Amino acid sequence: MKPSKGIYLFVLPALILYGIFVLYPAFYGLYVSFTNWDGLSAGYEFVGFRNYRNLLMYDTIFAKSVVNNLKFMLFVVIGQTTLSLVFALFLVRNTKANIALRTLYFLPTILASVSVAFIWAAMYDSNFGMIKAILGLFGVQNGPGWLADPDIAIYSVAFAQVWAHTGQLMIIFIAGLQAIPADLFEVAAIEGASKFQTFRLVTWPLIAPAAAIVIAYTTLQSFKAFDLVFAMTRGGPNNATEIIATFIYRLAFQSYKFGYASAASMLFLVFVAAITIIQFKLLRTDRTG
Amino acid sequence: MFRTVRRWINLRTISLFVFTVVILVPLLTVVSASLKTMRQYVMEPLRLPSPPTFDNYRDLFVDYGLHRYFVNSLVLTFCTVVLVILFSTMVSYAIVRVGGWIGTLLFGLFSAGLMIPAQVNIIPLYGLVVKLESWFASAAWLPDLKFRDSLPGLIVIEVSILLSISVFIITGFMKTIPRELFEAAAMDGSSEWWMYAKLAVPLSMPSIASAAIFLCVIVWNDLLYPLLFTGEKAKTLTMALMMFRGEYESNFPILFAGVMTVSLPMVLAYLFLQRWFIAGLTSGSLKG
Numbered sequence: 001m002k003p004s005k006g007i008y009l010f011v012l013p014a015l016i017l018y019g020i021f022v023l024y025p026a027f028y029g030l031y032v033s034f035t036n037w038d039g040l041s042a043g044y045e046f047v048g049f050r051n052y053r054n055l056l057m058y059d060t061i062f063a064k065s066v067v068n069n070l071k072f073m074l075f076v077v078i079g080q081t082t083l084s085l086v087f088a089l090f091l092v093r094n095t096k097a098n099i100a101l102r103t104l105y106f107l108p109t110i111l112a113s114v115s116v117a118f119i120w121a122a123m124y125d126s127n128f129g130m131i132k133a134i135l136g137l138f139g140v141q142n143g144p145g146w147l148a149d150p151d152i153a154i155y156s157v158a159f160a161q162v163w164a165h166t167g168q169l170m171i172i173f174i175a176g177l178q179a180i181p182a183d184l185f186e187v188a189a190i191e192g193a194s195k196f197q198t199f200r201l202v203t204w205p206l207i208a209p210a211a212a213i214v215i216a217y218t219t220l221q222s223f224k225a226f227d228l229v230f231a232m233t234r235g236g237p238n239n240a241t242e243i244i245a246t247f248i249y250r251l252a253f254q255s256y257k258f259g260y261a262s263a264a265s266m267l268f269l270v271f272v273a274a275i276t277i278i279q280f281k282l283l284r285t286d287r288t289g
Numbered sequence: 290m291f292r293t294v295r296r297w298i299n300l301r302t303i304s305l306f307v308f309t310v311v312i313l314v315p316l317l318t319v320v321s322a323s324l325k326t327m328r329q330y331v332m333e334p335l336r337l338p339s340p341p342t343f344d345n346y347r348d349l350f351v352d353y354g355l356h357r358y359f360v361n362s363l364v365l366t367f368c369t370v371v372l373v374i375l376f377s378t379m380v381s382y383a384i385v386r387v388g389g390w391i392g393t394l395l396f397g398l399f400s401a402g403l404m405i406p407a408q409v410n411i412i413p414l415y416g417l418v419v420k421l422e423s424w425f426a427s428a429a430w431l432p433d434l435k436f437r438d439s440l441p442g443l444i445v446i447e448v449s450i451l452l453s454i455s456v457f458i459i460t461g462f463m464k465t466i467p468r469e470l471f472e473a474a475a476m477d478g479s480s481e482w483w484m485y486a487k488l489a490v491p492l493s494m495p496s497i498a499s500a501a502i503f504l505c506v507i508v509w510n511d512l513l514y515p516l517l518f519t520g521e522k523a524k525t526l527t528m529a530l531m532m533f534r535g536e537y538e539s540n541f542p543i544l545f546a547g548v549m550t551v552s553l554p555m556v557l558a559y560l561f562l563q564r565w566f567i568a569g570l571t572s573g574s575l576k577g
Contacts, residue, residue, distance in 0.1 A: 003481060017449040021450065022410065039416060103563060107559065112512070112530075122318070122545070125539055249408070252415070
């Protein structure tokens with residue numbers, strides 16, 4: 001029996017809100033990106049591709065934020081995937097101690113990014129930071145300026161992200177590992193496979209799909225790390241930790257270049273889509289090959 | 290052979306020890322430093338607070354009225370989660386009931402929102418909100434609805450943004466309910482509302498609980514939308530924390546008392562509902 005037409009009333013409230021506040025702005029943003037609107041005044045001019053051309057060819061801060069974002073992404077993806085896989089392997093068995101450790105490692109996931117940012121800003125602080133105090137115990141007096149040194153600041157921020165989310169991804173790996181039938185490991189043991197061989201020939205092929213999910217999720221996460229970066233460094237010092245998301249925010253809401261910032265956000269969308277597609281292809285061939 | 294086994298065990302133990310320290314030290318620092326005076330924090334960074342002081346908390350709540358922002362965050366989170374769950378279960382039910390290409394189309398339409406990053410949306414959204422406010426103000430027959438610095442306005446925006454992910458999680462689960470169940474109930478003359486409320490929702494409870502917890506964490510911890518749309522009146526806890534950072538620079542004891550206030554409700558809920566939290570946050574991360 002087919003549902004009556006009244007069923008569409010179920011979609012209505014959600015569709016109205018979603019249409020007005022999500023779908024419409026997405027298209028409207030594309031339009032704004034071709035203007036020089038300042039977000040406040042009623043008048044603006046249509047400028048064609050000028051915003052895009054300026055961003056791609058002349059804006060050195062935009063280029064810097066793209067590079068920073070790639071550095072951030074590489075550090076987070078490599079660090080987080082490796083650590084979460086290693087600790088998943090260590091904690092895969094459901095013993096009491098393992099479950100307690102999993103609970104602890106997962107805990108930072110539920111903290112607000114703002115909290116994580118403040119916690120690590122305090123750890124890194126060059127005057128009263130905890131890291132400085134701990135290094136002092138070992139006689140190290142001149143530690144690096146974790147957030148002050150433009151060469152390493154972006155990695156310091158990335159480390160805070162890894163600290164906060166490794167436990168969450170570890171859980172995904174543990175679920176994948178526990179789904180592997182135990183007899184496969186028994187066969188490997190009977191055949192005399194070493195730990196490493198067992199991992200390479202049995203475990204890895206079977207958790208590769210979980211790894212693909214973890215890597216894809218982590219990549220997207222590192223482009224959305226606005227809260228963390230903004231609360232921790234606001235993109236400084238000297239744009240050293242500016243990522244695309246903070247760059248767009250500052251352009252729009254501190255410099256009131258809405259048109260220009262919209263063009264940046266469209267490039268951001270293209271950028272994220274391109275990375276997602278490339279990754280999808282790479283991970284696909286990885287699995288079949 | 291023996292040696293490799295021993296090395297393996299040691300490597301495991303050492304790694305677990307190091308990682309536990311790395312996770313634990315910052316967390317314990319927050320708790321301990323929030324109970325210190327600035328003087329203690331600077332002079333004895335590695336000691337426990339002696340004697341512990343609640344002055345930081347008193348400053349935050351008595352002098353700055355942090356409880357107001359606490360209540361704002363609570364209202365925002367509660368209303369947003371309830372509305373998102375209500376609307377998205379309705380959509381999911383319709384998608385499952387209608388089925389066929391229309392169901393697929395609706396599902397695709399709502400899932401498309403997952404691919405729009407917030408940074409793409411915030412600029413036009415802000416422009417739209419300004420426009421809507423002036424329309425509501427100029428048309429006499431409309432209520433004077435505010436989106437900026439008003440909790441109802443912020444709730445409407447958060448609900449709209451979060452519908453996609455919730456529809457995605459819940460529809461995936463609701464699809465596994467046998468269609469025959471609804472068809473049989475419809476034969477017996479049950480209305481769609483009855484089937485929604487008495488069959489679809491109760492049977493999808495696990496996914497609804499997951500989605501609700503995921504949404505709670507997201508909304509409670511959100512900074513971006515409160516940063517854009519709230520001023521003094523509708524300020525949330527995370528926003529208040531940002532303000533303190535500007536004001537206190539590196540007075541970390543008082544900032545940490547703020548961090549404790551933001552985190553404690555979620556951490557307590559996590560400790561009691563651990564399994565649900567892990568399931569919820571994992572289902573949220575698998576959306577992509």
